[in-house]
Amino acid sequence: MSAQCEKVNSTSQAFEFSSKLKLLRSNDQVRELQTILRDKNTSRTDFKFYADRLIRLVIEESLNQLPFDSCMIMTPTGNYYKGTKYQRGNCGVSIVRSGEAMEQGLRDCCRSIRIGKILVESDSDTHEARVVYAKFPHDIADRKVLLMYPIMSTGNTVIKAVNVLKEHRVTEDNIILSNLFTTPIAAQTITTAFPLMTILTSELYHIAPNHFGQKYFGTD
Numbered sequence: 001m002s003a004q005c006e007k008v009n010s011t012s013q014a015f016e017f018s019s020k021l022k023l024l025r026s027n028d029q030v031r032e033l034q035t036i037l038r039d040k041n042t043s044r045t046d047f048k049f050y051a052d053r054l055i056r057l058v059i060e061e062s063l064n065q066l067p068f069d070s071c072m073i074m075t076p077t078g079n080y081y082k083g084t085k086y087q088r089g090n091c092g093v094s095i096v097r098s099g100e101a102m103e104q105g106l107r108d109c110c111r112s113i114r115i116g117k118i119l120v121e122s123d124s125d126t127h128e129a130r131v132v133y134a135k136f137p138h139d140i141a142d143r144k145v146l147l148m149y150p151i152m153s154t155g156n157t158v159i160k161a162v163n164v165l166k167e168h169r170v171t172e173d174n175i176i177l178s179n180l181f182t183t184p185i186a187a188q189t190i191t192t193a194f195p196l197m198t199i200l201t202s203e204l205y206h207i208a209p210n211h212f213g214q215k216y217f218g219t220d
C-alpha cells in the first residue's frame with residue numbers, strides 16, 4: 001500500500017472488499033473536491049475545473065500502482081544515484097463518454113502515452129450495457145492498462161469494458177481501474193467479477209454522482 005492511498009474499511013459498509021480495492025487517501029482538500037462535484041448548485045465551469053483537480057489526484061495515485069524498476073543514473077557532479085523508473089509498456093483506455101474526461105489528466109503525467117477507447121451504451125431503464133466501439137494499441141495484451149471511468153453505479157459499464165479487454169488477451173492483473181466515485185455494490189460486483197484487477201477510487205458511497213458526464217461535457 002502506498003502512502004497516498006488507504007485500505008478500504010469493509011466492516012463499516014457491510015460489504016467485503018479485497019485488498020485490490022484501494023481508496024485515495026482522504027483529506028479536507030479531497031473532501032472539498034468531492035463536495036463541489038456532488039453539489040447541484042455547482043456551475044458547469046466550476047464542475048469541470050474541480051473535476052480535473054480530483055482526476056489528477058486519482059491518476060497520480062493510479063500511476064503509483066504501476067510497477068517500477070530501480071535504476072542507476074549519474075548526476076551533473078559525476079556522482080551515481082540509485083533511483084526509480086517506470087517499467088515500460090503502459091497504456092490508457094478510456095470508456096466513452098465520462099472516461100474521456102480523465103484522458104488529459106493522464107496525458108499531463110505521461111506525455112505521449114497511447115490511449116485506447118471503448119464505447120459501452122447502457123439502457124437508461126434496465127442499465128443493461130452493450131459494447132458499440134473498441135479501439136486499442138495493437139500490442140495491448142503485452143501492456144499494463146490504466147482503464148479510466150469516473151463513475152460506477154451498478155458497475156455494468158466497467159464489467160462490459162473489462163470483458164472487451166480480456167477478449168483482447170489483456171489479463172486482469174495487468175489492469176488498473178482508475179475511478180472517482182463508486183457505490184459499494186458496484187465495487188463489490190467488480191472485485192468479485194475480476195479479483196486480480198486493481199481498482200483505485202476516491203470515494204465509496206451509496207449514491208454515485210450520475211450527472212458527471214452530462215455536467216462535465218455539457219451534453220445530455
Ligand SMILES: O=P(O)(O)OC[C@H]1O[C@H](OP(=O)(O)OP(=O)(O)O)[C@H](O)[C@@H]1O
Nearest residue numbers: 097098151152153154155156157210213
Ligand atoms: O456503473 P453503471 O451503472 O454502468 O453506470 C456508470 C455511469 O454510466 C451512466 O452514465 P452515462 O450513461 O451518462 O455515462 P457517460 O457519462 O459515460 O456517457 C450512469 O449514470 C453512471 O454515471
